[in-house]
Every structure is written in structure tokens, then in C-alpha cells.
Amino acid sequence: MGFDKFGRKSFTSFTKTGKFVDLLGEGKVEGTVCKQCGAKYFPPRADCAACLSKEMDWFELPKKGTLETFTTAMYAPFGFEADAPYTMAVVDFGGGLKAFARLAKDFSDPKIGMDVTVRPLKYDDGQLSFEITKA
């Protein structure tokens, strides 16, 4: 599966979880859940570290989480310079599920603990990602 469409710039060409990008295209941000033991993973995994199973299903992330932490990067690494400044953050959905992503460009005045959600994002060049917005 072509994973080079993921994110502002992908560093991975192929992954067994490549369906993640197709799901983004369908408007869904999904993780994987182990069919055998029920362990949930985000970002998705093709293999279960808890019981070693490779039988995984997809599940949609909860609609609401809280903003656990964030940072606004004033400088960007090589290949991302045009985007700076941008804010990256961690969302805590509870139950051990968290997500790391950028805040949406129009996300103003982020505060730790505020209600947030994630949604798919399509860049002008066709790259697919997801971003954090206020819930």
C-alpha cells in the first residue's frame, strides 16, 4: 500500500497499515484493535504486541479527547520550512488511547485540558493527514 501519501512528507513507502491513508480519504481517522485480545492501538499496528496476533480490525477514534500537551515550533526541519510556525500536540482520549498530530491552522489559544477532536486533512498537493480541532 502506498504510504508515501501520508502526512506533510512521508518517510515510509509501504506498511501493512496502509489502509489508514485510504480511511483518511474517506473522512475517517482509525486505529486498530486486536481480534484476539481486544488491545487497541493508535497509531494503528498490523501486529498485536500484547498477544502476538496478526488478526486486526479497524476502529474509529473517540469523538472527544482532551489536549494533554502542545508546542508551537517556530523553526522547522529540512523539508518542512514552508509550514513554520506550526503547533504539534498530544490528545488523550482516555483508556490508554492518545494521538499525536498538528493543531489545525485556525486553532487559537490552545490550553491544556481543553476538549478537542481529530479530523482528516487533505493538503493542496494531495497528501493526506489528520489534525486536531476544538471539540
Next chain:
Amino acid sequence: MAKDVAVIGVGQTYFVRGYEGSIRELAFEAFREAMQDANLTNKDVDASIFCSAPEYDKQRSPAGVLAEYLGLVPQPTFYVETVCSSSTVGVKIGYSMIKAGLHDIVVVLGFQKMSEITSAESQERMGRGGDIQWEAPFGTMMPAYYALYAQAYLAKNGLTLDDLRDVRVKAATYGQINERAVYRKGVKPEDFDPNNPDAKMAGPVASPLRVGDCCANADGASCIILANAEKAKVFSKKPVWILGIGAASEVVNMAARPDFSKGIQVAKAAAGQAYKMAGLGPKDIDVAEVHDCFTIAEIMAYEGLGFAPEGDGKQLIREKATYKEGRIPVNVDGGLLSKGHPIGATGGSQIRTVVLQLRDEAGPMQVKDPQIGLNHNIGGVGLYGNVTIFGRD
């Protein structure tokens, strides 16, 4: 506590921007100093371990070319990598090989020539020390990763930006008297004034971290020579013994990390192992080198090592307890913040400082009569935790 493996020689280059030589020549400078320190010839060395983070220079499998240049062929040699803690892990493996009886004397050489690439390229490579599949596509870099911890930690624990500033002020106090440091200037509180456009440390990098909260890239090499007890007695007047070693790992992905407001956890596990092995505790440590790649990292290290209770690391900097004259002197060589952070050389440089302290040879940086020293070296964003405890003869 067992005294089975000793450090018998230490060496370090000046940490500089833009070293005018190649990696083999850089490595040789640290090697020459450590070999002269231990009074060894090449034939006395049984094995060598080379340590760096990849992709700064273009040499693949650097152990071969460096072992040749150092004159350590045909002895066995190999390469070790855990990014910023590579050379501490090299020392751990050297210790293990000696303890297992495979070798008597092992050279551990850490090196990095970061100036081969631009600063933006360097940030991209460091960012790729995290998860390249799920995180690097967002444009991650080291200051931003540590800033995620800083933001949550500050909000919860009453640590202020002025406390972080004071960590940098302390580092610069000693960077000024360490002739091998890349940053030799002093830093004053007013250098962090956000209302002064000329304040050199105040510019935002990744909120809440500012220019002055971040260590500098540098080129450098370090060399640690280890020996078993028998050889240590032959070659060294002042062997410094490895008393305890601890190491642990953390999940890479930020989405799988526990509570950010509690800081980096990996050092706690490593410290616990090292203290247990040495039969010592935090109160026994007379001098410490901790991984202050960012100011926030030093505060979190105080807690991870048990020098301060969880959430209360700020008190140590407020009370100046980690200054040279304080209760537990930390990074009195300028730390990564002033000394610079040539990734693969850093752990060995920290260990060199601890060894010189325990030999009473640290010059103007010398702490009064230390018996036990500790090294805390973290790889990646709290990814690899390493704590090593040393004692004098």
C-alpha cells in the same frame, strides 16, 4: 560493591563548531589523550567499540575505518548506536565484555561531526530519531519533542520559565571555565528578557523553550578506556571503578507515552537498577553529570535520579543546590547546554568529567573531595535511559 572493571584512561577533544578535519582525525584526538592518560600502547588494547548517531557523516560501518586509523587492527571492533547515549551504552557493553572475561582492556570511542550537514538537516535527522512512520511526517524535531514535556510539566508543577533560565545560567557559569566547551560565554538572567529584542537567549524555538533552553550542536569525540582489576592495577595510579549500571527503554511514539506532566520516566528505571547494583542511593552521590540537552531535561533528571521528589526538581535550582558548592553538584563542566552536544561523543564526555572529578583532576571545576559520581545519559526523547555510578579506588 564489586570493583571488577575500572576506567583507566579518559580523553576528549575540544567541542567545536566546524572541526577542520575528518571523523578519523577527530576520533584520534580523543584516543591519543586517553591512551596517554592510561599509559597504554596499541598492543595493550584487546577490543574497540565505536559509538555515534548515523547519517551525520557519510561513512557506513565506521568501526572499521576508525579502528584502522587508531591502529587497533586486527583486534575485534564494532559499532554501537543509541543516538545521544551511544557512548554510555558503549561503556556498558565494554564493561560486560570485560566482566565476562572475553577481554582485559577495551577502548570505547564516541564521535560526531555534526557540521558536515546544515542545522535544518540536523534537525530533520534528530526528528527521525523518533518514529518516522507516524510522527516525522508532522515535521517533528528534538526541541519540539522536549517542549511537549516542558509545557505539561510547567503547567502542573509550578516550575517557571525563570527556573529554566536559571538552569542555563548555572551551565554557563561552568561553561566559562571549561576550555573544552563550545559555548564559553556567560549567560545573565537579562539575556532571557522577552521584551528586549537584543536578548540573545530569549527567542522562541518551540514553546515554551527558547534559544537559551537548548544545547548547541558541536563536533567532538570522547574516549573511555576500560580494564579489568588486574590490568587496572598495572596501568593506573587512580583507577575509577564502575560500581553500578542501569539501562531502560521507553516507547517511541508520543501517543503511547504516559503522563507528560510527570516528565521523562526512563531514567527512574535506569537509576533504580544502578543504585541497587552499587548498593547506594541518591544521597551517596557527590557529583553528577546529567543529560541537559534542554533546560527542562535537567530538572526532570533531578527527579528521575531521586535528587528531588517528583514534581519538586525546581527547588534544587532555586536553592543553588546543584552548583559546585551545593549539596549535589550537577553538570559543573557546563553540561550539554554550554559544552555542546556532539551526539555520539556526549556520554563519554560526561563520564570523562565524572572520572576527572573522582581523581581530583577537574581543575577549576573540581568539587571538594568526591567519592561517588553518577552519569545520566539519555538517548532520543527519553527513549534510552542510562545511569552509571562510579567510585574512586
